[in-house]
Amino acid sequence: MSVMTIVQAINNALDIKLEEDKSVVVYGEDTGVEGGVFRVTEGLQKKYGVERVFDSPLAESAIVGAGLGMALSGLRPVVELQFDGFTYPAFNQIISNVSRMHNRSRGIYKIPMVIRFPYGGGINALEHHSESPEALYAHIPGLKVVIPSSPHDAKGLLIAAMESDDPVVFMEPKRIYRAIKQEVSDEKFSIPLGKAKVLAEGTDVTVVAFGAMIRECQKAMVMAKEAGISVELIDLRTIYPIDKETIAESIKKTGRIVIVAEAPESFSVGAELMAVANEEAFLHLEAPPKRVMGFDTIVPLAKGEPMYMISPDRIFYEIERTVKF
Amino acid sequence: MLNSIKTPKKYSNNQPTMIFDNFDPREDEILRIIDNDGEVLNKELMPDLTDETIIQAYKSMLYARVADNMAVSYQRQGRMYTYPPILGQEAIQIAAGVIIRNEDWLAPAFRELAIMMAKGVTLKEIFLYYMGNEQGSNFSKANHVLPICVPIGSQLLHATGIGYSIKYQKKDEVVFTYVGDGGTSEGDFSEALNFAGVWKVPVIFTIQNNQYAISVPVKRQTNSVNLAVKAIAFGVPGIKVDGNDFFAMYVAYKEAFNHARAGNGPTLIEALTYRKGAHTTSDDPSKYRTKDEELEWDKTDPLVRLKRYMDKAGIWKENEEQLIEEYKLEIDKQFTQAENFAAYKLEDIFQYMYVDMPDILKKQKADYELFQNWKENRK
Numbered sequence: 001m002s003v004m005t006i007v008q009a010i011n012n013a014l015d016i017k018l019e020e021d022k023s024v025v026v027y028g029e030d031t032g033v034e035g036g037v038f039r040v041t042e043g044l045q046k047k048y049g050v051e052r053v054f055d056s057p058l059a060e061s062a063i064v065g066a067g068l069g070m071a072l073s074g075l076r077p078v079v080e081l082q083f084d085g086f087t088y089p090a091f092n093q094i095i096s097n098v099s100r101m102h103n104r105s106r107g108i109y110k111i112p113m114v115i116r117f118p119y120g121g122g123i124n125a126l127e128h129h130s131e132s133p134e135a136l137y138a139h140i141p142g143l144k145v146v147i148p149s150s151p152h153d154a155k156g157l158l159i160a161a162m163e164s165d166d167p168v169v170f171m172e173p174k175r176i177y178r179a180i181k182q183e184v185s186d187e188k189f190s191i192p193l194g195k196a197k198v199l200a201e202g203t204d205v206t207v208v209a210f211g212a213m214i215r216e217c218q219k220a221m222v223m224a225k226e227a228g229i230s231v232e233l234i235d236l237r238t239i240y241p242i243d244k245e246t247i248a249e250s251i252k253k254t255g256r257i258v259i260v261a262e263a264p265e266s267f268s269v270g271a272e273l274m275a276v277a278n279e280e281a282f283l284h285l286e287a288p289p290k291r292v293m294g295f296d297t298i299v300p301l302a303k304g305e306p307m308y309m310i311s312p313d314r315i316f317y318e319i320e321r322t323v324k325f
Numbered sequence: 326m327l328n329s330i331k332t333p334k335k336y337s338n339n340q341p342t343m344i345f346d347n348f349d350p351r352e353d354e355i356l357r358i359i360d361n362d363g364e365v366l367n368k369e370l371m372p373d374l375t376d377e378t379i380i381q382a383y384k385s386m387l388y389a390r391v392a393d394n395m396a397v398s399y400q401r402q403g404r405m406y407t408y409p410p411i412l413g414q415e416a417i418q419i420a421a422g423v424i425i426r427n428e429d430w431l432a433p434a435f436r437e438l439a440i441m442m443a444k445g446v447t448l449k450e451i452f453l454y455y456m457g458n459e460q461g462s463n464f465s466k467a468n469h470v471l472p473i474c475v476p477i478g479s480q481l482l483h484a485t486g487i488g489y490s491i492k493y494q495k496k497d498e499v500v501f502t503y504v505g506d507g508g509t510s511e512g513d514f515s516e517a518l519n520f521a522g523v524w525k526v527p528v529i530f531t532i533q534n535n536q537y538a539i540s541v542p543v544k545r546q547t548n549s550v551n552l553a554v555k556a557i558a559f560g561v562p563g564i565k566v567d568g569n570d571f572f573a574m575y576v577a578y579k580e581a582f583n584h585a586r587a588g589n590g591p592t593l594i595e596a597l598t599y600r601k602g603a604h605t606t607s608d609d610p611s612k613y614r615t616k617d618e619e620l621e622w623d624k625t626d627p628l629v630r631l632k633r634y635m636d637k638a639g640i641w642k643e644n645e646e647q648l649i650e651e652y653k654l655e656i657d658k659q660f661t662q663a664e665n666f667a668a669y670k671l672e673d674i675f676q677y678m679y680v681d682m683p684d685i686l687k688k689q690k691a692d693y694e695l696f697q698n699w700k701e702n703r704k
Binding site: 029030033034035037055057058059061062085086088089124125126127128129265266295296297298300301302303304305307308313314317 | 406435457458473476507508540545546608612669673674675686689693696699
């Protein structure tokens with residue numbers, strides 16, 4: 001066991017897979033010499049050489065499109081896009097080709113490829129550095145979308161993503177890249193994709209979240225506990241394929257659901273979770289399902305960001321209203 | 326290499342002979358007029374500028390440098406967020422600043438402090454933006470300046486579209502747009518130049534080749550001999566210019582400007598320079614480049630060179646130390662105004678999303694206000 005941050009856990013996962021599988025290559029903008037703008041790939045070029053860990057020219061569409069070519073021909077690329085808001089130039093390759101090639105070729109080609117990028121707000125960043133586009137990717141048939149919330153999960157989920165023969169969009173909550181430290185096994189382990197995790201059992205209300213919002217929910221749970229409310233907290237872990245069963249089972253127990261995410265509320269993962277609640281547990285609901293999510297606005301720059309970001313207060317406020325409904 | 330005018334080589338049809346034709350990017354020729362000591366290498370090409378214009382240009386470069394240095398310190402003091410310094414790139418932007426008119430357009434990337442100021446953007450606005458307030462892009466005095474554009478290279482297409490409008494509306498306006506060396510790898514760069522060439526629009530594309538895209542040096546960005554050579558494939562005149570030579574940049578811009586106004590279409594200028602500072606205040610260049618390299622480039626510093634020229638020409642009579650002190654006071658005043666700007670309000674997040682705000686947004690705002698009231702009452 002070692003104490004790791006999310007950054008270190010991801011680095012460790014990449015290290016383990018680079019070591020054991022020669023077909024793994026890692027690249028993106030500044031990922032080689034510098035080790036990435038968040039230092040996630042630090043030290044890997046030195047250890048595995050410039051043919052396996054390198055800097056690409058600055059072009060997101062090319063990073064992903066060339067990565068697809070590698071995946072089609074025997075490699076297992078892990079590509080880094082520098083920020084959430086810079087993934088959009090690669091959208092065409094992701095949607096038009098990466099997600100479709102297996103289906104298009106009727107199974108001749110598998111696409112064992114991971115597209116990693118940091119996402120989310122709360123770091124006082126410039127425009128395009130604070131976005132949560134998980135719904136955009138989860139909406140695309142053919143992709144898996146994974147978001148860890150802790151160092152342990154980051155390592156286990158990334159190893160699973162790298163071992164998946166389907167393309168995985170792996171979104172990393174940059175706000176908590178270094179904020180959480182945790183004992184993580186030094187050994188190789190993986191966490192199955194497509195399974196949510198019940199982080200805390202409770203009886204009054206189900207709270208579903210993922211990524212950096214888990215920590216905010218845990219703070220809200222302390223407030224809820226003081227108010228005598230028992231919260232069941234679920235970490236989605238994989239956005240798609242979504243684990244309907246775990247969520248439905250929980251709602252059947254609590255009768256209530258509050259969904260927490262930073263992305264704009266309309267047409268979001270939150271909307272999908274509302275559908276799960278209604279389709280899978282409608283007769284068990286004792287209050288309307290509730291979303292605590294970002295406004296349908298651009299994430300504001302630093303001065304406005306505190307109002308946009310979901311605070312523990314706001315989560316507790318909606319938990320209490322839902323329970324008292 | 327630089328002292329003789331060569332036989333013109335035309336890169337595309339229907340382009341008149343111009344200075345661009347005399348410096349062939351394929352041969353990696355570079356337009357340079359003064360050397361590092363401020364000595365005139367190429368008298369034939371020396372532009373006919375008044376002493377007053379040269380002195381004023383130097384002062385603008387100096388002002389930009391002092392402002393840029395202070396921006397970095399304000400950030401270090403925790404009074405501003407991430408900021409991208411322009412240190413070392415002043416000559417490029419001020420040479421354009423001398424030429425650009427009120428009616429001309431500027432489509433910047435995010436390292437264009439000096440030309441933004443030359444276009445009338447106030448430092449208060451720049452500071453406000455980097456304090457994390459979108460009101461910093463609500464330029465009160467600057468005409469035809471687009472907001473800072475962070476997605477790399479995407480602004481080049483906007484410049485091209487503006488160029489189309491100008492042509493269609495038969496206006497006498499020119500668009501200045503900027504990209505870095507890294508940005509030339511983006512598809513948008515090639516697409517913008519291609520459209521601009523086909524449409525023959527009045528756009529001046531400047532690549533500020535400051536040698537690094539964050540940590541990646543230009544030699545790992547492209548296999549081309551230089552960046553100006555990319556213009557040839559699009560049938561657009563392209564030239565590599567010493568970007569730390571104010572006079573060379575002025576000459577290139579003047580020619581590109583006249584070319585655009587005469588209806589001859591776009592040009593591409595590669596301005597060879599060096600990012601003396603970090604990519605942004607979040608970056609640490611010591612991770613990827615050597616001190617020796619930095620010292621080597623220090624010899625080409627654009628301010629030092631122009632100052633040496635002015636000293637030799639005997640036209641610089643000012644007390645620079647005193648000027649810097651005056652600038653610092655003025656800049657700090659602008660900073661204070663930005664710091665004292667009205668507090669950020671909830672409606673600032675919503676107000677500009679749509680011209681006609683949808684009810685769903687009004688509801689989200691109202692719901693948040695209910696939460697704020699609850700929070701207030703709970704205290």
